[in-house]
Amino acid sequence: MPVLKKASLERYLRERFGPRTSLLSYGPIGKESSQGAYKQYGYGSPVKVTFQVGRSRRAAVLETMSPGPFGHEHMADRAQAILWDYDSYGRLPRHVEALDVGAFTEKQDLFSVARAREFFVLTQWTAGAGYNADLQRLAEGQPLRALDRRRTKALALYLSQIHKRKRRDPDLYRRRLRELIGHGECIMGLTDSYPPRFGFITEDLLRGIEESCNRWRWRLRGETRRLSQVHGDFHPWNVLFRKGADFSVLDRSRGEWGEPADDVTSMTINYLFFSLCRWGDLRGPFEVLFRLLWDSYVEASGDGDVMKAAAPFFAFRGLVLASPVWYPNLSIDVRRTVFRFMQNVLDAPRFEPDRVNEYCSA
16 A cells, blocks of 8 residues: 555545545554454555544545455556445445545545546444454354344345345346456456465366356356345455444445355355364354354345355355465365365255255365
């Protein structure tokens, strides 16, 4: 991220929010609180900005995207993602509000949009704790609470509600499946980010995952009626809970419309992941929450076919969780189990939530 200069930042805030605006403080949001014990890699370093507009004190988050692999090599790649963020955040219920989109000049000045060298999005600051903190607490041996069940049901109901918005656009549904395979942030971008060999993970193994996912693309490409409003990156680090089951979501990604299985698998694989890191299989509170989210979602949405579409989306998320880039400190046993889960789910005609430990076994 370009260096933020106080004078440039304050000048930008005055241009955007009026001449009575003054900068109070700014600084990076701590990685420990936002990412937790396992996840180490991210696409940018968000900065919290606190400022005064007249008598009103406000807070916002300024976020840009770092150059790197996963389809972010060029400034135009990063600009596309940031501009999409600004355009789409406000159309998803419970999503944090995008306040502005702008750019940095070569001298790191901030302005509203022309002469751009790098883009940023400014969003409303939203209080809350990442849902990953709840899962970390359970992984440390704390008991399952009634509140944990309420929150899982709330997430399932939320997904069922946003997925009720449908769109008739067969080409767009097929594009989203195509991007699941070939987008820099998705399956091929992830397999390319692995080293030539990492323990048991070989190029042959990764190629096999890709080929299986492409077969699933051909299996699903006719299911265009399923095109729905989605979040696109619905994992625990992008959900902020406040008191009780009240929450907001962050950082929807890669498209407003897609396959509902993308969101459901993105959240539920994390219950499996935290359980694998603690016990080596799905059990205890994580098994309860895993089954609860699937059962609650299917009941609320009426979409029993979501399990027929889950396999390649589980593979996408599994490649993230087993990645030495995203999770460098993960044990080889957990990585092996995640790959075994991916392979077995891809080989099955339909995902069955009550067979997870079978999928994880040899």
